[in-house]
Amino acid sequence: xAAPLTLLLIVAVTIRAVLFRSxxxxxxxxxxxxxxxxxxxxxxxEGLALLDLGVSPYAGDxxxxxxxxxxxxxxxxxxIHPSIMADALTAVALYLAVKDYNKTxxxxxxxxxxxxxxxxxxxxxxxxxxxxxxxPLKVAMFYLLNPFTILSCVAKSTCGLNNAVIxxxxxxxxxxxxxxxxxxxALATYQSIYPLTLFAPALLYLLQRLYIPVNWQRSxxxxxxxxxxxxxxxxxxxxxxxxxxxLSSWDFLSSVYGFILSVPxxxxxxxxxxxFFAEMxxxxxxxxxxxxxxxxxxxxxxxxxKLKEHPIFLIFMQIAIISIFKSYPTVxxxxxxxxxxxAWNHLYRFLRNIFLVxxxxxxxxxxxPVLWHLWIYAGSANSNFYYAITLLFNVAQILLVxxxxxxxxxxxxxxxxxxxLKRKDGSEATLVLK
Amino acid sequence: xxxISTYYEHGCDKVAHVSDTxxxxxxxxxxxxxxRFQEELDTDFLRGNKVSHYQLFPKSLGQVILKFSVSExxxxxxxxxWRTMQWGQPFLLSPPGAELWVWFQDTVTDVDIAWKExxxxxxxxxxxxxxxxxxxxxxxxxxxxxxxxxxxxxxxPREIVCTENLxxxxxxxxxxxxxxxAVLMNSEKFFHSSFYSQALHITPVCQxxxxxxxxxxxxxxxxxxxxxxxxxxxxxPLAFSSKVYVDVTDNPQVSNLTLATPLxxxxxxxxxxxxxxxxxLTNQATFGQTRSLNMLLRxxxxxxxxxxxxxxxxxxxxxGLQKGEIHTLVYNHHTYRAFPVLxxxxxxxxxxxxxxxxxxPASVATTNPVxxxxxxxxxxxxxxxxxxxxxxxxxxxxxxxxxxxxxALLKWTEYTPDPNHGFYVGSSVISALMHSVVAxxxxxxxxxxxxAESSYFMxxxxxxxxxxxxxxxxxxxxxVICLTCTVMAVGYGSLYKLLTRTFQVEELGIRPFQCLLRxxxxxxxxxxxxxxxxxxxxxxQQAVIYL
Numbered sequence: 001x002a003a004p005l006t007l008l009l010i011v012a013v014t015i016r017a018v019l020f021r022s023x024x025x026x027x028x029x030x031x032x033x034x035x036x037x038x039x040x041x042x043x044x045x046e047g048l049a050l051l052d053l054g055v056s057p058y059a060g061d062x063x064x065x066x067x068x069x070x071x072x073x074x075x076x077x078x079x080i081h082p083s084i085m086a087d088a089l090t091a092v093a094l095y096l097a098v099k100d101y102n103k104t105x106x107x108x109x110x111x112x113x114x115x116x117x118x119x120x121x122x123x124x125x126x127x128x129x130x131x132x133x134x135x136p137l138k139v140a141m142f143y144l145l146n147p148f149t150i151l152s153c154v155a156k157s158t159c160g161l162n163n164a165v166i167x168x169x170x171x172x173x174x175x176x177x178x179x180x181x182x183x184x185x186a187l188a189t190y191q192s193i194y195p196l197t198l199f200a201p202a203l204l205y206l207l208q209r210l211y212i213p214v215n216w217q218r219s220x221x222x223x224x225x226x227x228x229x230x231x232x233x234x235x236x237x238x239x240x241x242x243x244x245x246x247l248s249s250w251d252f253l254s255s256v257y258g259f260i261l262s263v264p265x266x267x268x269x270x271x272x273x274x275x276f277f278a279e280m281x282x283x284x285x286x287x288x289x290x291x292x293x294x295x296x297x298x299x300x301x302x303x304x305x306k307l308k309e310h311p312i313f314l315i316f317m318q319i320a321i322i323s324i325f326k327s328y329p330t331v332x333x334x335x336x337x338x339x340x341x342x343a344w345n346h347l348y349r350f351l352r353n354i355f356l357v358x359x360x361x362x363x364x365x366x367x368x369p370v371l372w373h374l375w376i377y378a379g380s381a382n383s384n385f386y387y388a389i390t391l392l393f394n395v396a397q398i399l400l401v402x403x404x405x406x407x408x409x410x411x412x413x414x415x416x417x418x419x420x421l422k423r424k425d426g427s428e429a430t431l432v433l434k
Numbered sequence: 435x436x437x438i439s440t441y442y443e444h445g446c447d448k449v450a451h452v453s454d455t456x457x458x459x460x461x462x463x464x465x466x467x468x469x470r471f472q473e474e475l476d477t478d479f480l481r482g483n484k485v486s487h488y489q490l491f492p493k494s495l496g497q498v499i500l501k502f503s504v505s506e507x508x509x510x511x512x513x514x515x516w517r518t519m520q521w522g523q524p525f526l527l528s529p530p531g532a533e534l535w536v537w538f539q540d541t542v543t544d545v546d547i548a549w550k551e552x553x554x555x556x557x558x559x560x561x562x563x564x565x566x567x568x569x570x571x572x573x574x575x576x577x578x579x580x581x582x583x584x585x586x587x588x589x590x591p592r593e594i595v596c597t598e599n600l601x602x603x604x605x606x607x608x609x610x611x612x613x614x615x616a617v618l619m620n621s622e623k624f625f626h627s628s629f630y631s632q633a634l635h636i637t638p639v640c641q642x643x644x645x646x647x648x649x650x651x652x653x654x655x656x657x658x659x660x661x662x663x664x665x666x667x668x669x670x671p672l673a674f675s676s677k678v679y680v681d682v683t684d685n686p687q688v689s690n691l692t693l694a695t696p697l698x699x700x701x702x703x704x705x706x707x708x709x710x711x712x713x714x715l716t717n718q719a720t721f722g723q724t725r726s727l728n729m730l731l732r733x734x735x736x737x738x739x740x741x742x743x744x745x746x747x748x749x750x751x752x753x754g755l756q757k758g759e760i761h762t763l764v765y766n767h768h769t770y771r772a773f774p775v776l777x778x779x780x781x782x783x784x785x786x787x788x789x790x791x792x793x794x795p796a797s798v799a800t801t802n803p804v805x806x807x808x809x810x811x812x813x814x815x816x817x818x819x820x821x822x823x824x825x826x827x828x829x830x831x832x833x834x835x836x837x838x839x840x841x842a843l844l845k846w847t848e849y850t851p852d853p854n855h856g857f858y859v860g861s862s863v864i865s866a867l868m869h870s871v872v873a874x875x876x877x878x879x880x881x882x883x884x885x886a887e888s889s890y891f892m893x894x895x896x897x898x899x900x901x902x903x904x905x906x907x908x909x910x911x912x913x914v915i916c917l918t919c920t921v922m923a924v925g926y927g928s929l930y931k932l933l934t935r936t937f938q939v940e941e942l943g944i945r946p947f948q949c950l951l952r953x954x955x956x957x958x959x960x961x962x963x964x965x966x967x968x969x970x971x972x973x974x975q976q977a978v979i980y981l
Contacts, residue, residue, distance in 0.1 A: 030756070030757070032756075042788065045790050046788050046789065046790050048790075049789055049790035050789065050809075050811065053789065053807060053809055055809060055810070055811065059810070059811050059813075060811020060812055060813065060819075061783070061786075061811070061812060061813050061814040062786060062788070062811060264814050264815070265814065265842070266842070266843045266844070266845065267842065267843060268843060268904075272918050272921060272922070274843070275906065275914055275918070276914060276915065276918045277845070278843055278844070278845055278846055278906045279846050279906055279907075279910055279911040279914040279915070280845070280911070280915070281911065282845075282847060292922075295922060295926075299929060302929075302933045303929075303933065306932075306933050324925070325922075325925070375755075375904070376754045376755045376756050376904060377753065377754040377755075377756075379755075382905075382907050383843075383904065383905070383906045383907055384907050384910065387914070391917055391918070391921050394921055395921055395924055398921070398924055398925040398928060399924075399928070402925075402928035402929060402932060405928075405929070405932050406932055409932060409937070410937060413936075413937040417937075421939055423939060423940075429939040429940065430939075430940055431937045431938070431939060431940075432937070432938060432940050433931055433932070433935040433936070433937060433938075434935055434936070434938045
């Protein structure tokens with residue numbers, strides 16, 4: 001499988017290199033759908049220019065990156081830009097992770113089949129090695145050839161770097177190395193706070209891998225949990241202290257984390273925050289900031305309880321929720337969770353809204369630049385048009401994620417209770433959620 | 435140019451006269467007339483920290499200065515923009531809008547609180563909206579002076595000057611609105627002019643080398659262009675000296691209708707040797723038999739008007755509401771001398787400047803005209819950008835400095851009542867230390883005002899800018915809150931349902947079309963309540979797979 005992957009990487013790098021040298025390379029970094037105040041390359045360059053002038057980059061309100069990651073990026077015109085390398089790294093990491101995960105899934109399925117835990121009529125739901133063979137390549141392809149990823153890469157947005165770190169974290173978790181997983185998770189949290197929610201699925205997966213049951217009374221559970229927590233918190237502290245020593249001030253805490261949490265910049269993007277807080281009554285601003293930020297974090301515990309046997313799907317759900325509900329989302333964040341969709345190919349028969357959702361997503365992606373142009377340049381539309389498309393885009397994403405969740409749960413139900421269900425009178429049954 | 439000057443001295447009872455001038459013009463279209471009225475008052479404010487003589491100086495200002503420990507204050511209200519290229523160099527320039535510069539004394543403990551209170555008090559004295567001055571338009575760290583923490587400055591380019599500001603200004607004059615110059619100040623005529631500026635300058639004059647105890651010099655100046663039809667027959671009796679200066683350098687033909695003979699004096703103003711005919715109003719002969727002074731000036735078309743050496747222009751380039759560029763053009767009209775200028779820009783926080791895009795195209799003489807940059811970035815909603823650059827100007831050239839910016843979307847409460855009018859950006863200041871080759875003139879008694887030193891400090895203001903920002907829809911706060919919360923609720927609802935409910939086989943096997951049949955039957959059987967309610971109860975469990 002190395003050869004198709006290499007071919008895919010070459011094709012992806014070629015596309016990106018071609019776009020870098022075209023005239024689109026000046027247009028794309030200006031698009032608000034692709035870059036946000038948090039990860040725009042222009043702001044990184046501005047922060048470094050401020051450093052050259054002797055002013056701290058966090059003195060103004062223009063630079064919101066954590067410093068050590070952006071300083072090595074200031075190579076003037078390298079032959080391969082770091083964002084292309086980050087994309088390639090992400091694709092390879094996702095490839096290896098999904099490959100390993102598929103092996104785990106297949107092994108578990110084999111044990112369950114041997115133990116005859118599956119009802120006889122759901123054998124068509126069993127996954128075969130043949131169908132699972134091309135899934136890692138498809139995942140890498142979905143990530144590399146996704147237009148959202150390509151746009152994000154050509155814009156040199158640091159979202160590519162964030163995705164690379166999260167992909168490496170997933171790889172280390174799937175491989176079972178808890179130290180590296182903790183370090184990469186700490187790095188991802190250090191860049192933007194939201195990957196904190198990925199702590200629970202990582203912990204669940206590692207426990208599962210070590211055959212430690214999730215039981216409050218077991219000491220082995222607590223031992224491993226404390227071990228992992230300390231590794232994670234320790235790496236996070238080390239990184240924060242390194243940042244402090246780099247610029248000898250704690251300014252970056254309010255400039256980066258304070259900025260992410262308090263949303264002072266209302267530049268339009270594809271998320272829900274900007275227009276909401278542009279039109280918010282001042283009196284309620286703090287309350288709604290808290291509500292919106294808690295909204296990202298509070299799905300973790302219920303989802304972890306429901307999906308504790310399926311941590312990788314939980315990671316997918318968490319990444320999707322972060323991408324939809326974070327304060328400054330961009331299309332690069334969406335590309336990361338969309339890369340996982342080929343891994344759930346087997347759920348296709350249970351998806352209910354996939355056609356509607358994909359059509360809405362395509363239409364909204366096409367309408368974003370049109371309505372932006374009409375508002376900002378033509379002056380014939382106003383901000384409501386762009387906001388409406390934002391709402392629709394986010395509703396479509398929410399429907400996509402909940403659809404996949406429904407399909408996953410339904411397949412699990414069928415695997416335990418049988419595929420063709422009959423009612424007491426023998427007629428065909430339908431399933432409802434009650 | 436006509437200058438009317440009245441000089442008051444503290445404690446003297448000299449009587450002086452101020453007269454008015456009337457001008458008529460023959461050649462259409464007439465070049466603009468320029469008039470400047472200046473009053474100067476010297477008084478000792480620091481003696482005993484108490485001022486007791488308020489007959490010449492207004493008590494309101496005196497108390498303000500003492501209370502806030504102000505050492506130097508400059509306030510000006512200007513309407514219009516002085517076109518240096520067409521009208522030459524003015525005496526004292528001020529930017530459009532309201533400008534306030536204050537140096538506090540060392541004894542002030544909290545400068546920010548004193549600044550805030552001072553602006554509010556001054557807005558009351560001058561009937562101007564100086565209370566809009568807050569930290570968002572007061573750049574900190576202006577200049578590289580050592581005592582910059584005692585310096586505060588702010589510009590309100592949106593401030594309009596009108597009769598409301600003129601009336602309290604007139605009241606501050608020693609003679610008030612009764613005699614003297616108050617008669618000249620007809621607001622109806624004033625505000626028809628292309629440029630109008632009124633200013634108050636309070637500067638310390640050092641008495642000893644340590645500058646501990648000194649006089650304070652107060653100057654009011656009124657710089658205006660208008661055509662007046664009023665005559666003034668009486669001067670303010672408190673004035674020590676009162677003169678009318680008519681600049682006749684370019685137009686030597688001045689005739690006086692009242693047959694007074696003017697003195698001709700020469701003075702050097704800003705590198706330019708100019709000739710003035712002086713009418714001394716303390717001399718009764720000036721007034722003649724009609725007891726008034728009238729003047730007729732005939733202008734030729736300004737052919738060889740001396741161009742000012744330093745000139746600045748500024749404009750916004752780009753299209754759309756997302757980003758733009760500020761271009762500042764600095765003209766050096768000196769034929770052979772190159773000199774550096776300091777360009778000071780205060781840009782509000784909602785135009786996010788990108789200092790790495792600052793470009794100044796290289797010319798033949800210098801590789802990079804910008805040799806030094808002091809930049810203080812803005813903080814959202816707290817302080818504006820402060821950009822100071824040292825630009826080397828080659829002789830006889832135009833230097834263009836460009837910087838890109840991004841326009842921010844503000845909260846709906848932060849927009850002005852007319853948001854599509856745009857937001858003003860205050861003028862940038864181009865200042866230079868110019869060398870003068872003209873010898874000092876010792877004849878004129880007013881040489882203090884027309885000082886010609888070996889080098890003199892001059893500054894030029896550029897135009898203020900008007901930029902449009904993208905606006906949200908102001909009628910939508912409730913709708914936006916509802917719609918966004920709906921989307922959040924869609925997410926919450928979907929996930930809640932999938933998390934808290936499990937799959938179950940539905941109990942009753944009624945197919946959808948049978949459900950419809952039953953519904954039709956129930957409409958006809960609506961009188962049979964028991965059956966109807968029973969059926970309604972059963973229908974609630976029917977098979978509808980829903981989200």
